[in-house]
Amino acid sequence: MKHVEALASAQLDSQVGVGELPWIEDAGKVAPKDARNLSKLFFDRLQLLEEGTREHQYARNTLIEMNLSLVRFAGRRFMNRGDGDMEDIVQVGSVGLIKAIDRFDLSREVEFSTFAIPYVVGEIKRYFRDTTWAVHVPRRLQELRVDLAKAKEELAVVLDRDPTVKEVAEHMELSEDEVIEGVVAANGYTAGSLDMAADAGEAGLAQVEGRTVADFIGEPDPGMETVEDLHCLNPLLGRHTDRERRIIEMRFGQEMTQSQIGEVLGVSQMQVSRLLSCTLAKLRTGMVADD
Incomplete structure (x- = not known):
């Protein structure tokens, strides 16, 4: 706690604090270890402050800025999806962080980071579920897509080849029909552009240079x-x-x-x-x- 007081004193630098809290010029630059200790001080004071006051607003905003590192930490696991940048993920995860700050109670005797991470991850998962699918599919199949990807990766390492539907079904203790349903639903996660170059093999042509997928899509025939x-x-x-x-x-x-x-x-x-x-x-x- 002495380290926290020294940090607050250094950051104060002749400035006046807000109420009984030290003034932190740039809370986003506070190191994670110091942020954990300072957060306890701010949470303790936040519970006593009246909502809507200048002091309450300062304490709440400072807690948000100090703990954004939690959002970045939780967001890194979603970067390998390839369909969102870190800035978007942090923005969405911050909503979960704010919810956690508003609902946290020191009497729970649990670290704030432990309490906040599920809120942050939940908001990020909801964001990917609701906005990144090109075709809307039931939530059950969205979650099955993730489980299928993990199962295929694990089996590929063991078998040294791509697993069959039957092998995936046995590994996941599902029926083959359920696995096939999940694979089909996964095709709705992304959609290709009609302006993308056409593949010669798929188009059945020897040469498709300069042609797009849209060039091979049929049109309604009035004669029909x-x-x-x-x-x-x-x-x-x-x-x-x-x-x-x-x-x-x-x-x-x-x-x-x-x-x-x-x-x-x-x-x-x-x-x-x-x-x-x-x-x-x-x-x-x-x-x-x-x-």
Whole structure:
């Protein structure tokens, strides 16, 4: 404790403290060992200060800055994921640190670092779970992905080769279907860009230089919709009279006008219009019913 008092005295350097706490100019530069001891002093005082006061704000902010090293320590284990930089991880982990500071009680007789790490790690894990998956999958499968990666790594060391699905399933005491489900879900963790270079083997081409994945993706074919519509119309036309089918054929097959159709059938243009409208209405109703 004498070392802490000496440190506080040196940092004070003729400045006035806040309440009964020493003034620390740059709490982020306090060494981790000194931060542990100073944190006890600040926590002890924080519990007595009224929330919202200048003294309470100073004590709380200083505790946050002094213990950011805990966040960096916990965040290093997530750096090998390759989908987040340290700055983002520290930012997210700081939320957990603040929650831990607000909920910590010295009477627990436990080190603050031991109490805070689960809060920090929990926030970082939540961040990766909620924001880094390209396709949303259930949390159970997200966690299974991590377990599968560990199991494959362990088996690869023992077997000196990539393990099979059966071997992974036995190692994890899961069914092969569960392992396959986890592997399929893991494919949703990252998504490739459509602008990335196409692979010749996957594209089935000898040369794809300068071509992207988007160049090989099919587009909707309007002709397919026409085929589907004609396929649905065929049985519906069979339910109509020969006269109705003939009117449809002349109007849409031969593209004759209503007047020309009337001359062929020996009826007026108005009658052709009524017959055509009635026939089309029945066909339209039949198409909707079939859909």
